[in-house]
Amino acid sequence: MEPFVYTALPARVVFGAGTLARVADEVRRLGCSRALVLSTPPQEGNARALADRLGVLAAGLFTEAAMHTPTDVTERGLAVARELGTDCLVALGGGSTTGLGKAIALRTDLPQVVIPTTYAGSEATPILGETEGGRKTAQRGPKILPEVVIYDVDLTLTLPPALSVTSGMNAIAHAVEALYAEEANPVISMLAEAGIAAIARALPRIVANPRDPEARSDALYGAWLCGTCLGSVGMALHHKLCHVLGGTFDLPHAETHTVVLPHAAAYNASAAPEAMARVARALGTSQNAPQALFDLARSLGAPTSLREIGMPASGVDEAADLVVASPYWNPRPIERDAIRALLDDAWQGRRPNPGAA
Ligand code: NAD
Numbered sequence: 550m551e552p553f554v555y556t557a558l559p560a561r562v563v564f565g566a567g568t569l570a571r572v573a574d575e576v577r578r579l580g581c582s583r584a585l586v587l588s589t590p591p592q593e594g595n596a597r598a599l600a601d602r603l604g605v606l607a608a609g610l611f612t613e614a615a616m617h618t619p620t621d622v623t624e625r626g627l628a629v630a631r632e633l634g635t636d637c638l639v640a641l642g643g644g645s646t647t648g649l650g651k652a653i654a655l656r657t658d659l660p661q662v663v664i665p666t667t668y669a670g671s672e673a674t675p676i677l678g679e680t681e682g683g684r685k686t687a688q689r690g691p692k693i694l695p696e697v698v699i700y701d702v703d704l705t706l707t708l709p710p711a712l713s714v715t716s717g718m719n720a721i722a723h724a725v726e727a728l729y730a731e732e733a734n735p736v737i738s739m740l741a742e743a744g745i746a747a748i749a750r751a752l753p754r755i756v757a758n759p760r761d762p763e764a765r766s767d768a769l770y771g772a773w774l775c776g777t778c779l780g781s782v783g784m785a786l787h788h789k790l791c792h793v794l795g796g797t798f799d800l801p802h803a804e805t806h807t808v809v810l811p812h813a814a815a816y817n818a819s820a821a822p823e824a825m826a827r828v829a830r831a832l833g834t835s836q837n838a839p840q841a842l843f844d845l846a847r848s849l850g851a852p853t854s855l856r857e858i859g860m861p862a863s864g865v866d867e868a869a870d871l872v873v874a875s876p877y878w879n880p881r882p883i884e885r886d887a888i889r890a891l892l893d894d895a896w897q898g899r900r901p902n903p904g905a906a
Pocket residue numbers: 589590591592615616617618642643644645646648666667668669670671672674676677678704705706707708709712716719779802803
């Protein structure tokens with residue numbers, strides 16, 4: 550075995566159906582009694598029900614979470630948290646709500662209870678991406694990592710199939726990059742393979758029946774594994790591309806990951822053959838991994854081009870410049886022409902051809 554370094558992240562995870570019923574116990578267990586409940590505007594109803602469930606342990610609500618964690622929303626949430634004398638944050642929702650909780654925790658060191666309702670995986674990472682002035686920047690730190698995660702499978706039954714697919718592909722992307730990360734290690738690679746397999750198995754069943762509890766359970770379990778991968782090892786080209794595209798063109802997060810992943814994998818295929826073999830094994834295919842990822846997304850009806858999710862054609866050059874200007878570590882060197890070609894393929898929605906890379 551190759552030498553490796555592995556750092557375990559501290560987190561308490563409560564997983565199952567109906568686990569939301571444990572939220573008050575978890576708040577008390579943290580020694581807290583004035584929780585601020587966070588959500589997006591569409592999930593305000595769920596947030597109110599959660600605050601009712603918390604009863605006297607709820608200090609109030611802030612329901613303005615938005616995609617890509619804009620700092621002006623965080624400032625407003627922070628003001629509410631201070632006004633109410635909040636002593637912990639309870640974030641109910643997808644990555645946007647988790648991001649808001651993390652952003653407030655970074656500025657206050659308040660403990661966080663996160664109740665994820667998508668497969669984004671942010672709850673398992675000490676990473677926060679924030680957007681200010683059209684640029685998204687990411688940072689890591691111990692204050693950012695949520696203390697408690699309550700995975701309640703029941704809350705994911707309402708996640709629309711289309712978002713389930715793209716959110717699941719977002720999770721798979723975390724695991725794919727973990728397999729060829731600079732800090733890759735055998736423990737995380739094991740989780741990555743298991744996470745990809747769980748989600749890839751679950752998504753077709755969710756599309757066929759969004760309320761299939763077993764499929765939902767597999768997907769949420771896979772999302773946790775994949776999020777843990779993202780939190781434990783570094784990101785590479787795929788996440789860099791998505792951060793640039795999301796921050797610059799305000800593209801929807803999960804859809805962007807879905808479109809970009811096969812192309813980022815194709816770019817890295819020749820430099821990371823073992824990782825690609827493991828991805829293919831997890832997907833249960835004898836095809837090459839980049840094409841299998843593309844075909845999986847397409848077969849589930851997900852978008853396959855940046856064009857269809859709102860990126861202007863003129864953005865291809867700007868994005869290529871931004872990726873090359875401050876790249877993340879990557880197994881294959883970052884070259885402007887090759888990155889531009891990748892972005893053009895992703896913009897057009899071409900099926901990737903890793904042999905040609
Ligand atoms: P999201 O949180 O924006 O949710 C998308 C929409 O779906 C929202 O309108 C939300 O209210 C709704 N929704 C969520 N769960 C639902 C459910 N169960 N039923 C019905 N509707 C539901 O989307 P997302 O893809 O989960 O998160 C994207 C954000 O998360 C981005 O800002 C991204 O940068 C961030 N993220 C961060 C990390 C990290 O480690 N820092 C990891 C992944 C994603």
